[in-house]
Amino acid sequence: MIAVHINGNVKQFEAKITILALMHKLDIVHNKIALEINKEIIPRSQFEFRLLENGDQIEIVTAVGGG
Amino acid sequence: MDLLNIGTRSIGSRLIIGTGKYKSFQETGRAIEASGAEIVTVAIRRTNLGQDVAAENLLDFIDLDRITLLPNTAGCYTADEAVRTLRLARELLDGHDLVKLEVLGDPNTLFPDVSQTLIAADRLVKDGFQVMVYTSDDPIIAKQLENLGCVAIMPLASLIGSGMGILNPWNLQIIIDNAKVPVIVDAGVGTASDAVIAMELGCDAVLMNTAISAANDPILMARAMKNAVISGRDAFLAGRMSKEVYRASPSSPITGVMPAANKNDKNN
Numbered sequence: 001m002i003a004v005h006i007n008g009n010v011k012q013f014e015a016k017i018t019i020l021a022l023m024h025k026l027d028i029v030h031n032k033i034a035l036e037i038n039k040e041i042i043p044r045s046q047f048e049f050r051l052l053e054n055g056d057q058i059e060i061v062t063a064v065g066g067g
Numbered sequence: 068m069d070l071l072n073i074g075t076r077s078i079g080s081r082l083i084i085g086t087g088k089y090k091s092f093q094e095t096g097r098a099i100e101a102s103g104a105e106i107v108t109v110a111i112r113r114t115n116l117g118q119d120v121a122a123e124n125l126l127d128f129i130d131l132d133r134i135t136l137l138p139n140t141a142g143c144y145t146a147d148e149a150v151r152t153l154r155l156a157r158e159l160l161d162g163h164d165l166v167k168l169e170v171l172g173d174p175n176t177l178f179p180d181v182s183q184t185l186i187a188a189d190r191l192v193k194d195g196f197q198v199m200v201y202t203s204d205d206p207i208i209a210k211q212l213e214n215l216g217c218v219a220i221m222p223l224a225s226l227i228g229s230g231m232g233i234l235n236p237w238n239l240q241i242i243i244d245n246a247k248v249p250v251i252v253d254a255g256v257g258t259a260s261d262a263v264i265a266m267e268l269g270c271d272a273v274l275m276n277t278a279i280s281a282a283n284d285p286i287l288m289a290r291a292m293k294n295a296v297i298s299g300r301d302a303f304l305a306g307r308m309s310k311e312v313y314r315a316s317p318s319s320p321i322t323g324v325m326p327a328a329n330k331n332d333k334n335n
């Protein structure tokens with residue numbers, strides 16, 4: 001069991017999962033987001049390899065309307 | 068053609084618009100279309116977790132073949148936050164390097180924190196970004212930002228979202244006269260005449276959001292702003308006549324005027 005923080009919310013998973021698996025679980029279209037783990041930007045090309053670790057602080061952002 | 072050159076890009080429209088505060092993404096898309104803008108700003112925010120896959124995304128309503136996105140740092144109060152936000156934006160937009168830097172100093176006035184802005188601009192330029200920078204109308208700060216390598220200087224005309232128009236044309240004029248990169252009025256435009264005045268002063272472009280999105284008819288206002296920016300630019304290039312204070316000058320010939328037959332006929 002691991003627990004990670006995603007956009008400030010705690011999420012638990014049975015085991016370590018990849019970012020790509022996380023995207024599927026959260027129903028996120030991954031070409032419309034950018035993601036950082038512990039303030040390090042993770043390139044989209046790494047999503048299928050990078051595993052989430054217990055305690056990771058994950059931020060997922062997208063473009064919204066703004067001036 | 069009278070193109071606007073910003074960094075390595077050449078842009079056909081001198082109107083840049085924001086995408087915030089519209090009633091719907093459909094309305095945003097139609098306003099962009101009506102404005103003729105080729106650059107539109109977007110903000111970077113946390114995604115809503117748990118939204119369904121079919122949920123609409125702003126990017127689906129913008130013709131990305133025609134429009135250049137300009138990610139901003141709205142809501143950032145430190146250089147660190149601003150740099151972090153734009154690095155995420157670059158990743159989000161597949162290496163896109165043209166960005167709008169704004170570091171705010173106060174949540175009520177949204178006045179820029181120019182010392183943090185200078186720090187962020189320096190770091191972003193060194194990191195390969197093409198930085199368009201929101202700043203105060205202080206000509207010295209404007210020059211310092213240019214010297215750091217910013218590709219456009221974007222002084223406020225008045226407070227963000229206030230619609231108060233151009234409060235200090237004199238400072239803007241000093242900035243314009245001294246700048247070697249485009250000067251773009253960013254913030255404060257309320258209606259079409261404000262945009263015309265900015266362009267007549269010699270601004271290279273105008274950036275606005277609320278003036279369009281908060282109009283009763285945003286689509287019509289988008290068109291009005293398109294025309295205003297074109298009019299103001301043309302008037303600037305044409306060069307206005309000099310002002311003759313208290314000296315009228317008739318436009319019609321003063322010779323060949325038929326004499327009044329009789330003084331008493333005058334009021335007939």
